[in-house]
Amino acid sequence: MTHAFVSQVSTPFIPRSTTTTESNKTGSWRFLQPRYDEKTAPCSAACPAGEDIARVEMLVAQGLFKEAWETILQENPFPGVCGRVCFHPCESVCNRGAFDEPIAIHTLERFVADTAMRYGLQPQRMALPPKSERCAVVGAGPSGLAAAYFLARLGYGCDVFEARSEPGGLLRWGIPPYRLPVPVLQWELEHLQALGVNIRCNHKITGGFLHGLKDRYAAVFLGCGHYKSPALGIAGEDLSGVEEGLPFLERVRSGDLPSLSGTVAVIGGGNTAVDVSRCALRLGAKVLMVYRRRRQDMPAFGHEIQMAVDEGVELMELWAPLSIEAHPDGFRLSLQKMEVVSEEGGRARVKPVPGETTAIVVQKIFKALGNTAEEPWLEPPGEIAPHILHLADTVVSRREDGLVVVYGGDLAARSKSVAHAIGSGKEAAMALDLYFRRGWDAIVEETARCRVGPGPSLSMEIYTGGDRCRRNPHVVAFEEINTDYFLYGPRIIQPRLLVEERLQGFSEIDLKVSAALAIREAERCFNCGVCNQCDNCRLYCPDVAVCRDTSPQGRHINLDYCKGCGVCVVECPRNAMSLVENETGGRP
Amino acid sequence: MELSVQDREYMCSGHVGCPGCGAAIAMRFVLKALGEKTMMIVPACCWSIIAGPYPQSTLKVPVLHTAFETGGAVASGVRAALDIKGDRETTVVTWAGDGGTFDIGFQALSGAVERNEDFIYVCYDNEAYMNTGVQRSSSTPYGAWTTTTPGQEWKKLRKKNIVEALVAHRIPYAATASIAFPEDLVRKVKKAKAVKGSRFLHIYASCPTGWRMPSELAVKIARMAVQTNIFPLYEVENGVRYTINYMPKGYLVREYFKLQGRFKHLSEADLEQIQQMVNEDWELLLRKAGVSPGAAGPVTKID
Amino acid sequence: MKKVVEGSHAVSEAVRLCRVQVISAYPITPQTHIVELLSEFCSDGSLNAKFLRVESEHSAMAALIGAASAGVRTFTATSSQGLALMHELLHWASGARLPIVMAEVNRALAPGWNIWTDQTDSLAQRDTGWIQLYCEDAQEALDTTIQAFRLAETVFLPVMVVLDAFFLSHTYEPVDIPDQADVDRFLPPFKPAFSLDTAHPAAFNQLSPPNVYMEMRRDLQDAMEAAPEVLEHIEGQFQSLFGRRYGALEAVQCDDAEIILVTSGTITSTCRLLVEKLRAQGEKVGLLKMRLFRPFPYEMLKRRVLRARKLAVVDRNFSFGACGIFAQEIRAALCNEPKRPLVFGYVAGLGGRDVTTDILEEIYWTTKTTAHPESESVWVGLQQPAPAA
Structure with missing residues (x-):
């Protein structure tokens, strides 16, 4: 039996969906907009x-x-x-x-x-096209090597001149092996050389070197470091057996391990003093570190001092050397008691306590005070002039003959550390590339653009236009x-x-x-400001408006639908997103 | 840490939920856990609107919109029809707000659960009648402003403990869940899906519009509700076996309250009283779960 | 097969024969016998249906809305308070165009509590979009139930099969119970226009703004308007299989009648006796039985009554502040006819009070001897003074 009347009664018209909500462009509701906005950690x-x-x-x-x-x-x-x-x-x-x-x-x-x-x-390195300019680097220490490394990556041929028999500078000769084994340095130097950096050892540079360079090099980087120890200015400091700290460390590094006995006094509070103390300890001595201020005022790294103390180095704080005399058992070191007068930036200013002196008898004395440049011409010019740029960790000087001299490393950096030296070398490479490609006037502004956050540290990835460019400072x-x-x-x-x-x-x-x-x-790690693809933004979006894609970000906000609620921004664990004024669509 | 939640999407863009709608987030998670063999029964609630007007639907599963108080009953009927047609695969889900669950729909819910109808009842709780413009429900918490509890008439009665009411039915599975804990939520939905008989999920779904707070805090506030013990995450099997899923860090309820405009009238003394209530409820839950308060980490103390 | 069954069970038998798939019900006197027997059918396996023993009439209808939306044949039964409780969902069922069939046993509404017959409960639901068919006896109740499914599933509207409490629901009569095979021929398996389907997901009953709502309502009305003709066609097929038909209206000796008594439900049977008696006395009297109340059969009504001088409409119901509901509707149906009978309205038998031949005869003579109706409704059989006064 058929339903004769089914055809007479049409299919009921009921509220039944036939399409999705996707025709509703809810993005028009938005007045704020989320944005992937990687920031600086x-x-x-x-x-x-x-x-x-x-x-x-x-x-x-x-x-x-x-x-x-x-x-x-x-x-x-x-x-x-x-x-x-x-x-x-x-x-x-x-x-x-x-x-x-x-x-x-x-x-x-x-x-x-x-x-x-x-x-x-x-x-894996990006190969920038080779450039015609050639650069010279004086000193194969961390800053010089870094300068050569970054210059080479930017396409410049580099010759590094090193006075000693092996490259590395302080890394090779100043830092004891218990902190930095030689093979580690050598392995990283191999990579540097693989980039085409030419290191010429046993090639000491003299003051006349700079003359006539113009023919072969467009620029020279001076990163010779501070190898010269200043005088203590006290009687007896030149007595035989009273040694400088750095040459002692260099001897240790070259494998010459003298046997020490008795008590050794190390005068100073910097990293060299600590390294000398700890080496002396390992060579059999009892070590006294004599410092005119307090432990917390020492320029040496706190954790290094702590390890020295753990190993048995004895600290004599607030004692300044007065004189050194020969003594049948070695030396008699007279000391003046100091006291704190005031503090400046957390560092003590001290003055002698009248009448309070002492003397100790030691078998050996090492002087490990701050160091200075070996030659005056290695020091960067102090003057302010249009042809001289004082950057964060370098000084760039343009000579009349057109040669550019960059002073870097310990000679010019904010602070004397390996990391600062590397930063200095990078800054130099960037400044030179800018000078060669964009001109002298571009250097200050363009290096500022490559700052990591507020600076002064610089990023070569930003400079070369890598993904890091997108980071909000x-x-x-x-x-x-x-x-x-x-x-x-x-x-x-x-x-x-x-x-x-x-x-x-x-x-x-x-x-x-x-x-x-x-x-x-x-x-x-919070990965502050950096997207680690955790996908929270997509997961929580109430409007299914975060879409995966093949971009480096891995996803994008579909502004057709994003209502600008901001949940993605708050739920980003690491602040790699921001809620900003509407850029497109939506209400003004 | 990456949250592992299924990638498949059963909700479309273009729905008309408010910016930052917790109920929309809840729906996304629940459907991800349930998959396409799902039928949604939606009694009157915000989702009656969110889902889109004729001829649209924002969901990629069948949806049956029904009258306010019918969530439990309509689902019973759909289940019966599927049973008689031999469809044992499809999961029938009622998706109701707190008004449709705690208040007007409670009878139908209770009836369905007493009959142990084979379905999942999800209450997405935004703690008031939001769709009609923020009127108080029996889910509205102590201390809250709503348009029907204005000024000094703010609600001075406790929120109904709906899960315990369902547990009293000896329901095979009841659990609380939060949009701020997607993995826990998805796990519970999947668990519920595998259980036979009535299952109840109480999902805390924040409402920036009704709670008078910035939309970007929608998930954060839901998380804080858990962290403060205001909304503990737990599950109950067969009405007797309690499992607490999240041992809180002992955050103060004050932190949760001060972010929401609906609580801005509360004095320090009020907040202290609320803290006591929350502590009391939490300790009661611990006792039911057989956890000694000491072993459960800090119970929030008022300084 | 002839069987002596009560009216309620005649409905139950019909439901079984119609192979209903989901039944959902809540107890209320005097409807309970219908679903009690259906429970037994489900229990003994003679009916393969899911029986939902819900916690209210509201949920009974809600559950059927769910089940029918999922594409199965559904049935419930209720009465009075239960129907009133369902009110909201009656709209829902018709608006969703779900062919739910419901037996409604007319019972007076409280207070005071009254379990006896009175049509006000079902007539109060006249605007809900349900087809309403009023039955006179147990056989008609059975037949109407079977026809109701066919009608509902053709026009996609829910159908209410209405029975008087006790006079019909609890009265045993011989009933011809059709063969299953014949019913199967008459009523093929339910083919929904749409149903919930995970393979073709859609949302049903969602927000319908002003730009579409009115057209949806008009579509419902179109289906209503088609229903009388569809019913007639269905009845033709029914008759060829089972030998019985009832019509939307039944006119007894109306062709030459000057006065036509208009009745519905079991009063009709009583009235048949009266008409026989009065005709024997030479009175030009006829009887019009209203079976289909919604949709209201305007044209059929006019064809039957326009030649008469007077209509005496007996209402076992009342619309407070107005009049008996059948009288009201009939007046409205005729009002634009240039030549039309006078419509006399009578209210009788409220709350289950017996409407005897004497009462009907009083109505007849009053109508005959009154030139013009003096009021919208005359309440017949009121005690003066009222019993408690």
């Missing part, structure tokens, strides 16, 4: 070499060790060295410190470099981190030799960490 802004630390830790957490290593190499040719000897100012500003404990950035840097070394990785504060996405977790403990083991020789004190531990540590 405080660690990277504090790094004198401008390393992209937040990204490095992200890559380590993902197990992408090679990529992490290459990311460091963008900004620093010496991760293996810096992972050992850097004073890591990054860690003291780490936002994680306000949560539980800072990330062990230093340990992770070394881990990344060691992993690369262990597997003999070759970095705003430095992410702890309050801007959504800590709900992070669990409390203890910081990795750097494994070390026991004190007894350390004193047996010059073996490296800091031991390797496992990949598992490194990843766990890197996972603690």
Whole structure:
């Protein structure tokens, strides 16, 4: 039987959907707009070499060790060295410190470099076209080598002139092997040379060197460091057996290990003084470090001082040397008691306490005061003139004959550290490239554009137009981190030799960490301001307006639908997004 | 840490939920967990509007809009029809607001659960009649302003404990969940899907519009509700087996309250009283879960 | 097969024969016998249906809305307070164009509590978009129920099969119960126009703004307007299979009648006796039985009554502040006719009071001897003074 009347009654017209809501362009509701806005992590802004630390830790957490290593190499040719000897100012500003404990950035840097070394990785480098200008670099220390490295990457041929038999400068001759084993330096130097940097050792430069350079070089970088020790200005300092600290360290580094006995006095409070003390300790002496201010005023790195004390170095604070006399058992060192008068920037000003002196008898004395340039012509010009630019870590001078002389490293940097020296070399390379390509007037403005956060550290990745260009210079504060996405977790403990083991020789004190531990540590990192593809923005979007794509960001906001609620921005754990005024669409 | 939640999307853009709508986020998560073999019964609530006007639908699963108080009953009927047609695969879900659950729809819900109808009832709770313009419901918390509890007449009665009411039915599965804890939420939906009989999910879904707060805080505030013990995450199997899923860090309720305009009239004394209530409820829950208060981490103390 | 069954069970038998798939019900006197027997059918397996024992009439209808939306044949039964409670969902069922069939046993509304027959409950639902068919006896109740499914599923409107409490619901009569095979021929399996389907997901009953709502309502009205003709066609098929038909209206000796008594429900049977008696006395009297109330059969009504001088409409219902509801509707149907009978309205038998032949005869003579109706409704059989006064 058929339904004769079915045809008479039409299909009911009911509220039943036939389409989606996608024709409603709810983006027109928006008056604020979320934006992927990667920002600057405080660690990277504090790094004198401008390393992209937040990204490095992200890559380590993902197990992408090679990529992490290459990311460091963008900004620093010496991760293996810096992972050992850097004073890591990054860690003291780490936002994680306000949560539980800072990330062990230093340990992770070394881990990344060691992993690369262990597997003999070759970095993938962008090859910039070769340039016609050739540069000379004087001094194969960290700043000179860094300058050569960055110049080579920018396409410049470089000749490095080194007075000593091997390159490395302070890294090779000044830092004891228990902090920096020679093979680490050598491995990183091989990469440098692979870039085409030509290092000519045993080639001491004299004052006349600069003349006639113009024919062969368009520029010269002077990074000779401070090797000359100033005089103490006291009687007896020239007595035989009273030695300079740096040459002593150089002897140790060259394998000449004199046996010491009795008590050794080391005068000074800088890193050289600490290194001399700890070497002397290892060579069999009892060591007294004599310093005219307090321990906290010492220029040496705090953790180095602490290790020296742990190893048995005795500190004599607030004692200034008065005189040195020969003594049957060695030397009689007279000392003047000092007292703190006032503090300036946390550092004490001291004056003698009248009448309070003492004398100690020691078997040997090392002078390890601050150092100065070996030759006056190596010092950068102090004057302000149109042909002289005083940049953050370099001084650039344009001579009348057209040759550009850049003073870098310890000669010109804000601070005397390996990381500052590297930053200085980078700044020099950038300034020279700018000068050659864009002219003298572009240098100041364009280097400023390449600052990491507020600077003064510079980024070569930014300079060469890498992804880091997109970073907002705003430095992410702890309050801007959504800590709900992070669990409390203890910081990795750097494994070390026991004190007894350390004193047996010059073996490296800091031991390797496992990949598992490194990843766990890197996972603690907030990755401040850097997107780690966590996808929270897409996950939480109430309007399904975050879409994956193949861009470096991996996703984009579909402004046709985004209502501008801002949930993605707040739920971004690491402040890699911002809510800004409407750029397109929506109400004004 | 990356949250592992299914990639597939069953909700379209262009829906007409307010900016930052917690209920929209909740729907996305629930559908991701349930998949396409799902039928949604939507009694009157914000989602009656959000889902789109004729001829649109924002969801990629069948949706049956129904009268306010019918969530439990309509789902029973749909389930019965599918059963008689031999469709055991499709999950029937009622998707109701707090008004349609705690108040007008409570009878139908109670009836359906007593009959142990084989369906999932999801209450997305935004703590008032939001769709009609923020009127108080029995889910509105103590202390809240609504348009029907204005000025000094702010609600001075406790929020109905709906999960405990359902637990009293010996429902096979009841759980709380929050849009701020997607993995927990998705896990519970999947768990509920696998259970036979009546299942109840109480999802905390913030409402920036009704709570008088910036839309960007929608998820954060939902998280804070959990962190402060105002909305504990727990599940109850067969009306007896309690599991607490999140042991809070002991945040003060004050932090949660001060972000929302609906609580701005509350004095310190009021907040202290609310803190006591929250502590009391939490300790009661701990007892039911057989957890000694000491073992459960800090119970928030007022300084 | 002839069986002596009560009116309620005649409905139950019909529901079984119609292979209903989901039944949802809540107890209320005097409807309960219908669903009690259906429960037994489900329990003994003679009916393969899901029986939902819901917690209210409201939920009973809501559950059927769900089930019908999912594409199955559905049935419920209710009465009085229960129907009133369902009111909201009656609109929902018709607006969603769901062919739900409901047996409604007329019972007076409280207060005071009264379980006896009175049509006000169902007539109060006249604007809900449901087709309403009023039954006279158990056989008609059974047949109408079967026809109701066919009608509902053709025009996509819900149908209410209305029975008087006790006089019909609880009265045993011999009923011819059709063969299943014949019913299957008459009523094929339900083919929904749309249903919830995960393979073709759609939203149903969503927000319908002013730009479409009116057209949707007009579509519902179009279906209503088609219903009388569809019913006639269906009844033709029904008759060829089962030998019975009822029509939207039944006119008894109306062709030459000067006065036509208009009734519905069981009063009709009583009235049939009266008409026989009066005709024997030479009175030119006729009887019009109203079976289809919604949609209101305007044209059919006019064809039957325009030649008469007077109509005496017996209403076992009342619209307060107005009049008996059948009388009201009939007056409205005729008002634009240049030559039309006078419509006398009578209210009788409210709350289950017996409407005897004596009462109907009083109505007849009053109509005959009154030149012109003196009021909209004359209440027949009121005690003077009222019992408690």
